[in-house]
Amino acid sequence: MKRFTAVMLLLLTLFSGIAFAEEAVTNPPTAPAAELAMPAQPAETAPAVAAEEPKMDSGDTAWMIVATALVMLMTLPGLALFYGGLAKRKDTLNTMAMSFATYCIVSFLWIAYGYTFVFGPDIKGFIGNPDKLFLSGVGVNSLTMTIPEYIFIVFQLTFAAITVALASGAFIERMKFSAWVFFTVLWMTFVYLPVAHWVWGGGFLAELGALDFAGGTVVHINAGIAALVGALVLGKRREAALKPSNLTLVVTGAGLLWFGWFGFNAGSAVAANGLAGAAFINTNTAAAVAAVSWMFTEWMHTRKPTVLGLASGAVAGLVAITPAAGFVNISGAVIIGILAGILPYFTVATIKPKLGYDDSLDAFGIHGMAGTLGAILTGIFADPAINEAGTGLLYGNPKQLLIQIIAVLVTVAYTAVITLIIFMIVKAFVGIRVETEHEITGLDESQHGEKAYSI
DSSP, rough: HHHHHHHHHHHHHHHOOSSOOOOOHHHHOOHHHHHTOOOOOOOGHHHHHHHHHOOHHHHHHHHHHHHHHHHHHHHIIHHHHHHHHHHHHGHHHHHHHHHHHHHHHHHHHHHIIHHHHHHHEETTTTTTTTTGGGGTOOOOOOEETEEHHHHHHHHHHHHHHHHHHHGGGGGTTTTTTHHHHHHOOOOIIIIIIIHHHHHHHSSSSHHOOOOOOIIIIIIIIIIHHHHHHHHHHHHHOOSOOOSOOHHHHHHHHHHHHHHHHHHHGGGGGOOSSHHHHHHHHHHHHHHHHHHHHHHHHHHHHHHHHOHHHHHHHHHHHHHHHTTTTTTHHHHHHHHHHHHHHTTHHHHHIIIIHHHHHOOOOOOIIIIIIIHHHHHHHHHHHHHHHTTTTTOOOGGTTTOOOHHHHHHHHHHHHHHHHHHHHHOOOOOOTTSOOHHHHHHHHIIIIIIOOOOOOOO
């Protein structure tokens, strides 16, 4: 409990640099991510455009099919390889199975009720209307903007799946597989769906004006805080040191994540247009700069630039640019990338050892911290010349920074509390930690009866 309290105090210190304003923030309502991406129409043609029924665009549709496949690739095999290579040899398969099983479970839950609770008509700012359970009323002619609704549904499904899977990085090598499956169902339902609706589905954070182009709060802060809470509840592994079993898999997984991230960020324009191009180049720039920034930071700190550091820096840069990808210009992307290679590095290399929590694969250190960094910097660097839906502090709108901080604090508080409750429920029903002898022999054999390597 002392460590839990210490880490909670750290979070409050990091995230409350600007006091939480009591007064209501008045800002034009911000639409969900799909609507934010829509190109602005000239004022004189707006009435005519509004009168037209939406029409399917084959170019947008083709791009979004590709983008959806790219985001799916991020979980399988991207994240599975990245996390699997970082785990000990005796736990590699179990680590990969957590991503695999999560993608399959979320794929079903999303079409059963996830989609409608996120993107259904808003109910008092908190959750969507359940009128599209099991995709009721969705047909081949249903459209979201200029693409078939079916494609938009699967695109958003891939976001939900990878968000849950990201949190597993903090739980590996000691969590029961049955507990992970139970956690996946509960966390996706009671944490991911509400937060996604608040930001992207027309909920209260969207009404407040929070900017999150592709998932800074919805995906990375959400998963990062869940990872931290779970790591504290589970406690340390018997062998807590990070000794990657296969760095080749790590680099391969990181490359696949980077590749898939173009669908993640550029696809969030929901169109094949200039905004998608801006998100694409911002994504690549921030990732590359962050990888170099992490490398030099580590080089100065430990006297050796590691390949693991390069891969971790690239992922941190991808995380940090995610909320900002469709809002900032290239200068903003460079600054975000530089900072994303520094703050997460010291969280992983300095803060984690001092506080003693066992975030096995640094899901909080990279996704939680870089996601927070990116979300807040979006409030500073959002350039209306890139996207008229967002104007940051540097372009004359200081309120946007405050709104971003509020969105971060709300997400952190809600996710931390509900994740803790979910872990208590899982612990009561199936238990959460494997037996000591199973942890020693490895979870591949104890949980699955298999080995990653038969040599």
